[in-house]
Amino acid sequence: MEKKGTRDAFGEVLCELGRENDKIFVIDADISASTKTTKFYELFPDRAFDIGIAEQNAAGIAAGLATTGKIPFISTYAVFGSMRMLEQIRTSICYPNLNAKIAVSHGGLTPGNDGPTHQAIEDFGIMRSIPNMTVIMPGDYYAVKKLVRKAAEMYGPVYLRFTRDSIPVIYTPEDEFEIGKGKRIKEGNDISIIAIGDMVYAALQAAEKLNEMGISAEVIDMHTLKPLDADIVKEAIDKTGKIITVEDHNIINGLGSAISEVVAETGKGIVRRVGINDTFAESGEYTLLLEKYGLDSNNIVIKAKEILRL
Amino acid sequence: MDSYNKVEYLEKKAKELRKTIIDMIYHAQSGHPGGSLSIADIVTALYFDELNIDPKNPKWEERDRVILSKGHVCPAIYGALAMKEYFPYEEIYTLRKINSRLQGHPDMKKTPGLDMTTGSLGQGLSVGVGMAIAAKFDKKPYRTFVILGDGELQEGQVWEAAMSAAKYKLDNLIAFVDVNNLQVDGCCDDIMSVKPIVPKWKDFGWEVFEIDGHNMEAIVKTLEEIKNVKGKPICIVMNTIKGKGVSYMEGVCKWHGQAPNTEEYNIAIEEIMR
Numbered sequence A: 001m002e003k004k005g006t007r008d009a010f011g012e013v014l015c016e017l018g019r020e021n022d023k024i025f026v027i028d029a030d031i032s033a034s035t036k037t038t039k040f041y042e043l044f045p046d047r048a049f050d051i052g053i054a055e056q057n058a059a060g061i062a063a064g065l066a067t068t069g070k071i072p073f074i075s076t077y078a079v080f081g082s083m084r085m086l087e088q089i090r091t092s093i094c095y096p097n098l099n100a101k102i103a104v105s106h107g108g109l110t111p112g113n114d115g116p117t118h119q120a121i122e123d124f125g126i127m128r129s130i131p132n133m134t135v136i137m138p139g140d141y142y143a144v145k146k147l148v149r150k151a152a153e154m155y156g157p158v159y160l161r162f163t164r165d166s167i168p169v170i171y172t173p174e175d176e177f178e179i180g181k182g183k184r185i186k187e188g189n190d191i192s193i194i195a196i197g198d199m200v201y202a203a204l205q206a207a208e209k210l211n212e213m214g215i216s217a218e219v220i221d222m223h224t225l226k227p228l229d230a231d232i233v234k235e236a237i238d239k240t241g242k243i244i245t246v247e248d249h250n251i252i253n254g255l256g257s258a259i260s261e262v263v264a265e266t267g268k269g270i271v272r273r274v275g276i277n278d279t280f281a282e283s284g285e286y287t288l289l290l291e292k293y294g295l296d297s298n299n300i301v302i303k304a305k306e307i308l309r310l
Numbered sequence B: 001m002d003s004y005n006k007v008e009y010l011e012k013k014a015k016e017l018r019k020t021i022i023d024m025i026y027h028a029q030s031g032h033p034g035g036s037l038s039i040a041d042i043v044t045a046l047y048f049d050e051l052n053i054d055p056k057n058p059k060w061e062e063r064d065r066v067i068l069s070k071g072h073v074c075p076a077i078y079g080a081l082a083m084k085e086y087f088p089y090e091e092i093y094t095l096r097k098i099n100s101r102l103q104g105h106p107d108m109k110k111t112p113g114l115d116m117t118t119g120s121l122g123q124g125l126s127v128g129v130g131m132a133i134a135a136k137f138d139k140k141p142y143r144t145f146v147i148l149g150d151g152e153l154q155e156g157q158v159w160e161a162a163m164s165a166a167k168y169k170l171d172n173l174i175a176f177v178d179v180n181n182l183q184v185d186g187c188c189d190d191i192m193s194v195k196p197i198v199p200k201w202k203d204f205g206w207e208v209f210e211i212d213g214h215n216m217e218a219i220v221k222t223l224e225e226i227k228n229v230k231g232k233p234i235c236i237v238m239n240t241i242k243g244k245g246v247s248y249m250e251g252v253c254k255w256h257g258q259a260p261n262t263e264e265y266n267i268a269i270e271e272i273m274r
Ligand SMILES: Cc1ncc(C[n+]2csc(CCOP(=O)(O)OP(=O)(O)O)c2C)c(N)n1
Pocket: A029, A030, A031, A053, A080, A084, B034, B035, B036, B038, B070, B072, B073, B119, B120, B121, B122, B148, B149, B150, B151, B152, B153, B178, B180, B182, B183, B184, B242, B256
């Protein structure tokens, strides 16, 4: 299986956007080599600003640029982009509904051996609870290319989350994505697996394993956490009535919670959530951490059996 | 120990610490050698001479506290703790691996001898202010030492902490600034200059000393001198070289967060032990 870097895709599409539109600006906080914006600096030096290790200032500067019609992309790691600059995002960007984008690499457990200080497992929950904010995590390299472009084209604040480690390629360059619309990537009738970001591949693997056991699982890539595609969730409820959510995030407040909200208000259907069990993880290789903290296809299969009472 | 023997002893220990740092990062194939090597001398002077600590009793209430605010260079502290037998030396080879007590960034709940959890830059000095206020309140003689990077000074919180330390006259709080002139994306002066550093701390109400951070004699002498400061927090601005001790790493930005390969590792160890 081929793997490609989602942060590389971000760096590449950012340059394409920069070429097409001189309103695209980039603000970094001393980790541009790591968030892959370096090329943008070479191509458009007058629209790229590395303001140093000062994330709160970065968010404020982006807000100021956005008031004049520029489209700034703040580029940093997920922990800093969601938490260090949080109140600036909330009050200087989202409250006035300014057109600034926060694009972060190192989401979830992907910064593996850096450890919990660098693993953002709270950011989905935090970002989706801010009014006006759109929250997106693409499922692979090609999805990043399309969704970053869509985020640049829409008006308003967007939080875009990528991975540090490269992740399996599941799409082709021809696949299309729409912000706010889940993507059904595998049909099935017995159970619905709804996943986001780096967990979409694990969901596909689990569906294959279930298939071998005679269970037909559908897989939905819910790349947009907010606004959540309630329609596709309701379709799943009507079709299978059994939903498993999968996310590289705390079990609290992320995709599982968002989908549970829809299911609860619908009044039918069952949900099981796969995510990090409300604990800080640890240093270690990303794939080993996924296994240890239950973010793998085996655990999805276990949850599926639970819900199907097998 | 007379002062000549002390300096010689500490210089020998600093070599051992540098070797340990490189060993650890090489085995992990991950970590931050540059900024670990630039603070190796001050860390040696603290752990092998200055600090009032007891490795057998890491949570001793009267102990001096150390906060590594630039937490990414924890191999320097882990190395000192291993050499002081806070934990078995071989544990250094578990750095950054799953199930290890030595996390990629300092975790006070996991590693014996660590006084604070850090890794997100800019937060350590505020915590040091809290510890120093508590020491005054409890009338305890311990001191709190905080190690900061020069790039880290770009974080606004550092200056919020600096103001508060002066307001509360925390002469039991010592901040070291490791001026190695580099951060991740390049030279601090190019990315976002924090200079002039000495006048900034003076203006914020601190007693400031400026030293060559690789001159053990100067380090030892300054650690003596600061004991006379009363009524003000103390800042020691250390001019250093990022990657100090390994020629190909010295002053080279890419060694901020990169592990050496086998050939580079062998050269590094040979140069350090020379
Ligand atoms: C709040 C925060 N932003 C960004 C980072 C990523 N980061 C790790 S080290 C580093 C550069 C630190 O430079 P400096 O303080 O000069 O340390 P040194 O040169 O001693 O390594 C950065 C930006 C971080 N750890 N925390």
